[in-house]
Amino acid sequence: MKEVRGQLAGIPLFSGLSGEQYDALARIGVRRSSRKGERIFSEGDEGTGFYVVVTGRVKISKVSAEGKEQILHFFGPGESFGEVSVFTGQGFPADAVAAAQTALLFFPRTSFTALIRNDPALALNMLAQLSQRLRQFAGLIEDLSLKEVPERLAKYLLYLSGRDGDARAAELDVSKGQLASLLGTIPETLSRILTKMNRRGLIRSRGAQITILDRPGLDAIAFEGKKLP
Amino acid sequence: MKEVRGQLAGIPLFSGLSGEQYDALARIGVRRSSRKGERIFSEGDEGTGFYVVVTGRVKISKVSAEGKEQILHFFGPGESFGEVSVFTGQGFPADAVAAAQTALLFFPRTSFTALIRNDPALALNMLAQLSQRLRQFAGLIEDLSLKEVPERLAKYLLYLSGRDGDARAAELDVSKGQLASLLGTIPETLSRILTKMNRRGLIRSRGAQITILDRPGLDAIAFEGKKLP
DNA sequence: AAAGCGCTTTGACATAGGTCAAAGAGATGT
DNA sequence: ACATCTCTTTGACCTATGTCAAAGCGCTTT
Numbered sequence: 182m183k184e185v186r187g188q189l190a191g192i193p194l195f196s197g198l199s200g201e202q203y204d205a206l207a208r209i210g211v212r213r214s215s216r217k218g219e220r221i222f223s224e225g226d227e228g229t230g231f232y233v234v235v236t237g238r239v240k241i242s243k244v245s246a247e248g249k250e251q252i253l254h255f256f257g258p259g260e261s262f263g264e265v266s267v268f269t270g271q272g273f274p275a276d277a278v279a280a281a282q283t284a285l286l287f288f289p290r291t292s293f294t295a296l297i298r299n300d301p302a303l304a305l306n307m308l309a310q311l312s313q314r315l316r317q318f319a320g321l322i323e324d325l326s327l328k329e330v331p332e333r334l335a336k337y338l339l340y341l342s343g344r345d346g347d348a349r350a351a352e353l354d355v356s357k358g359q360l361a362s363l364l365g366t367i368p369e370t371l372s373r374i375l376t377k378m379n380r381r382g383l384i385r386s387r388g389a390q391i392t393i394l395d396r397p398g399l400d401a402i403a404f405e406g407k408k409l410p
Numbered sequence: 411m412k413e414v415r416g417q418l419a420g421i422p423l424f425s426g427l428s429g430e431q432y433d434a435l436a437r438i439g440v441r442r443s444s445r446k447g448e449r450i451f452s453e454g455d456e457g458t459g460f461y462v463v464v465t466g467r468v469k470i471s472k473v474s475a476e477g478k479e480q481i482l483h484f485f486g487p488g489e490s491f492g493e494v495s496v497f498t499g500q501g502f503p504a505d506a507v508a509a510a511q512t513a514l515l516f517f518p519r520t521s522f523t524a525l526i527r528n529d530p531a532l533a534l535n536m537l538a539q540l541s542q543r544l545r546q547f548a549g550l551i552e553d554l555s556l557k558e559v560p561e562r563l564a565k566y567l568l569y570l571s572g573r574d575g576d577a578r579a580a581e582l583d584v585s586k587g588q589l590a591s592l593l594g595t596i597p598e599t600l601s602r603i604l605t606k607m608n609r610r611g612l613i614r615s616r617g618a619q620i621t622i623l624d625r626p627g628l629d630a631i632a633f634e635g636k637k638l639p
Numbered sequence: 640a641a642a643g644c645g646c647t648t649t650g651a652c653a654t655a656g657g658t659c660a661a662a663g664a665g666a667t668g669t
Numbered sequence: 670a671c672a673t674c675t676c677t678t679t680g681a682c683c684t685a686t687g688t689c690a691a692a693g694c695g696c697t698t699t
Contacts, residue, residue: 243552245635253548268534268541274548297534301526304533305497308526311540312497318547319503323472323480329655357677370656372678388665558685586647599686601648617695 185210188235188286194261194310202303209292215279226273228266230289234258237283238354243275252362255280264311267293331374333364335403338384342393353389377409414439417464417515423490423539431532438521444508455502457495459518463487466512467583472504481591484509493540496522560603562593564632567613571622582618606638
């Protein structure tokens with residue numbers, strides 16, 4: 182259990198909690214690990230608990246009626262998923278698959294709700310976190326409905342380069358086909374747009390390695406909706 | 411305050427609470443009312459509390475960079491909005507405007523968090539409710555990104571006829587222009603699709619009164635993605 | 640009734656992006 | 670090095686939907 186406790190630090194969901202609260206969480210948290218490609222849960226499965234990513238990456242996706250995969254999100258270290266089903270009591274609304282060798286913490290529903298029932302601070306943390314998530318989702322809706330593909334791509338590249346710290350590099354952590362799905366489009370369209378951006382001198386794309394050459398140019402596309410002729 | 415207390419019943423956010431909890435809520439809730447078209451808050455305003463609709467209807471919308479209005483949602487009696495900003499501490503992410511003469515309950519942020527801090531049951535209710543909302547949002551994302559306009563319209567018509575209890579009628583509670591925005595499209599496109607559905611015998615549309623003539627047909631469009639030639 | 644106003648419908652047109660098909664380009668195992 | 674396999678790129682084409690413009694329709698006001 183000690184090992185579990187050590188992993189609780191750096192999880193936003195549990196930030197600002199007391200040592201006792203950490204102990205309690207460590208008592209109910211269970212370590213799990215998944216190989217790349219392994220399924221963690223499927224859409225419709227009963228939500229018996231939620232997960233926190235310790236290392237690795239988890240892909241959340243749905244399969245449309247026509248059988249096409251729409252990727253909703255990737256979760257990395259420190260991020261949690263599946264909490265919603267813990268509280269709604271409904272099944273998971275999407276599939277979760279390990280996108281790499283992944284270490285997880287699993288918190289069973291019943292023990293966790295018991296914990297929270299006696300601990301308003303924990304509940305408040307949870308509320309803040311879920312609210313934050315809701316806010317991000319709203320942003321995603323906006324992006325998907327109001328913006329065009331080049332804007333979404335520009336935003337994503339800027340997001341990547343920001344996240345990695347390196348101001349110019351954007352190492353794709355997924356295949357281009359997966360990226361296309363994440364952006365709500367198809368590989369062909371993504372490829373064409375990348376080619377255009379290359380020609381326009383905005384980026385230099387070699388394989389999964391994309392270098393940002395003209396950040397203001399990308400900014401203009403991402404935030405002002407500038408066209409990409 | 412008695413009046414406030416009486417209005418707490420039937421609010422899902424507060425369902426299953428004890429009499430004492432109702433009393434506490436009634437003590438901090440403030441009645442407000444807005445005339446049609448009146449602005450309740452604007453995007454970016456500080457989230458000083460959240461609202462519950464008692465009667466009437468509230469429109470939540472954003473204005474895009476190009477100045478176009480995108481309607482995100484309508485909230486009716488019993489529904490709450492603005493909770494997220496209470497917990498994230500950020501400003502409101504969208505505009506709220508009364509779509510009709512509306513009576514509201516306002517719960518100030520500080521008093522409400524104080525309340526919840528001492529009451530895990532209330533916090534859990536809140537968690538369940540927010541989770542539910544998050545789930546709905548996920549569905550909305552799916553709709554906007556995976557589906558085409560006829561599917562979205564079919565879904566909305568079915569939703570309306572279900573909500574009103576009447577299995578065949580779907581009285582639009584908004585103008586067709588507003589409906590277009592809610593569906594993420596423009597009036598012209600909506601009009602053309604309604605015309606097609608009329609010709610196909612799926613519905614009969616006269617003004618804001620839409621009668622569903624072929625429910626299985628609409629179902630096929632809404633859930634199987636059947637085309638509308 | 641006439642005039643004015645907002646909403647809705649219709650038409651002609653432009654375009655982003657999806658589909659289908661095929662060629663290239665890396666990987667990986669033999 | 671070869672064969673394969675998968676991912677990516679490119680081209681030709683099609684469709685849904687947005688834009689622009691004009692006409693129609695239903696209200697209210699005069």
